[in-house]
Amino acid sequence: MSQDGELPVVVVGxxxxxxxxxRAVRRAGLRVRVLDRGRRVGGRMALRxxxxxxxxxxxxxxxxxxxxxxxxxxxxxEGWRERGLAREWTDTFAVVDRGGGDPGASxxxxxxxxxxxxxxxxxxxxxxxxxxxxxxxxxxxxxxxxLAVDGEPVAAVALxxxxxxxxxxxxxxxAGRLGLEAGREWSPTLTxxxxxxxxxxxxxxxxxxxxxxxxxxxxxxxxxxGDDAPVLVVHSTHDFADRYLDDPEAGVQPVLAEVxxxxxxxxxxxxxxxxxxxxxxxxxxxxxxxxxPFALDEHLPVGVCGDAWGPRSRVEQAWLSGTALGEALAxxxx
Numbered sequence: 361m362s363q364d365g366e367l368p369v370v371v372v373g374x375x376x377x378x379x380x381x382x383r384a385v386r387r388a389g390l391r392v393r394v395l396d397r398g399r400r401v402g403g404r405m406a407l408r409x410x411x412x413x414x415x416x417x418x419x420x421x422x423x424x425x426x427x428x429x430x431x432x433x434x435x436x437x438e439g440w441r442e443r444g445l446a447r448e449w450t451d452t453f454a455v456v457d458r459g460g461g462d463p464g465a466s467x468x469x470x471x472x473x474x475x476x477x478x479x480x481x482x483x484x485x486x487x488x489x490x491x492x493x494x495x496x497x498x499x500x501x502x503x504x505x506x507l508a509v510d511g512e513p514v515a516a517v518a519l520x521x522x523x524x525x526x527x528x529x530x531x532x533x534x535a536g537r538l539g540l541e542a543g544r545e546w547s548p549t550l551t552x553x554x555x556x557x558x559x560x561x562x563x564x565x566x567x568x569x570x571x572x573x574x575x576x577x578x579x580x581x582x583x584x585x586g587d588d589a590p591v592l593v594v595h596s597t598h599d600f601a602d603r604y605l606d607d608p609e610a611g612v613q614p615v616l617a618e619v620x621x622x623x624x625x626x627x628x629x630x631x632x633x634x635x636x637x638x639x640x641x642x643x644x645x646x647x648x649x650x651x652x653p654f655a656l657d658e659h660l661p662v663g664v665c666g667d668a669w670g671p672r673s674r675v676e677q678a679w680l681s682g683t684a685l686g687e688a689l690a691x692x693x694x
Contacts, residue, residue, distance in 0.1 A: 367515040368393040375403020377682035378520030379485035384686025402479035418477040425471035426675035449473040450565040458571035516661035522643040538655040547598035549644035552615045554636035561623040574618040608640040654685040
């Protein structure tokens with residue numbers, strides 16, 4: 361077991377990959393500390409608290425849901441379900457074609473949601489872990505056998521973040537050895553969430569959108585949360601987000617106008633929303649994924665993990681990547 365005087369394993373990034381990594385390190389009996397630039401943990405499993413119909417509720421503004429296929433992650437999800445932290449939501453999304461094709465449906469694996477927002481699942485993983493929020497890490501120093509984060513000596517470093525951010529923190533030679541350049545390209549997204557006095561759209565849990573230059577995916581947050589609140593969360597296309605990265609507020613009305621066209625209100629004015637807000641995700645999704653579960657340097661205990669490390673970018677993949685890196689670091693240090 362670790363002693364108080366031991367140098368910590370430092371995980372930079374408190375999304376689900378970082379939380380999973382920290383949990384694996386801690387389970388091995390090692391001292392671990394998580395640093396994150398945000399005031400709250402969660403990363404891209406983010407939420408906002410909003411007042412809708414006089415009631416305060418949460419809205420997921422990052423990941424829309426998670427799916428389950430890996431046995432270990434399935435066991436974790438079942439534990440969340442038993443404790444009321446997560447629930448099976450739907451296995452079917454509508455398919456809306458902006459080009460005028462017949463509407464349809466897309467069935468697939470069950471999508472899971474969280475009554476208190478997906479961020480609550482990250483908080484659960486980090487229960488009991490030393491987490492320092494509002495901490496902007498500037499650099500990782502690596503000289504021979506010595507590692508430091510912003511000048512503070514550490515036993516090991518896990519960067520749970522998109523590769524472009526990891527490259528900015530690491531010495532050039534170390535980023536090169538880790539092979540991070542292959543994952544430098546990421547795409548942006550704007551998330552717009554809005555509430556209305558009543559539901560005006562057809563019944564659905566969510567919709568995948570084809571043929572739109574503006575909208576990629578829509579989630580009915582009332583159905584996702586289980587309270588039927590009249591709230592939609594809309595994720596833009598990457599190209600649309602790229603045009604509005606410097607002024608995301610200017611993208612709100614074009615997104616809402618497109619949603620009206622897509623969901624059966626073409627040409628007519630929608631009721632004024634009680635609110636409409638936007639979040640810019642500059643690094644929302646990797647342009648390419650990696651064929652290994654994480655990156656770990658051969659000489660120094662420095663690694664990178666996240667949803668880009670594996671066959672498909674998703675919540676489960678981020679958890680698998682973080683867990684695998686944490687276990688590998690524990691073996692290296694053990």
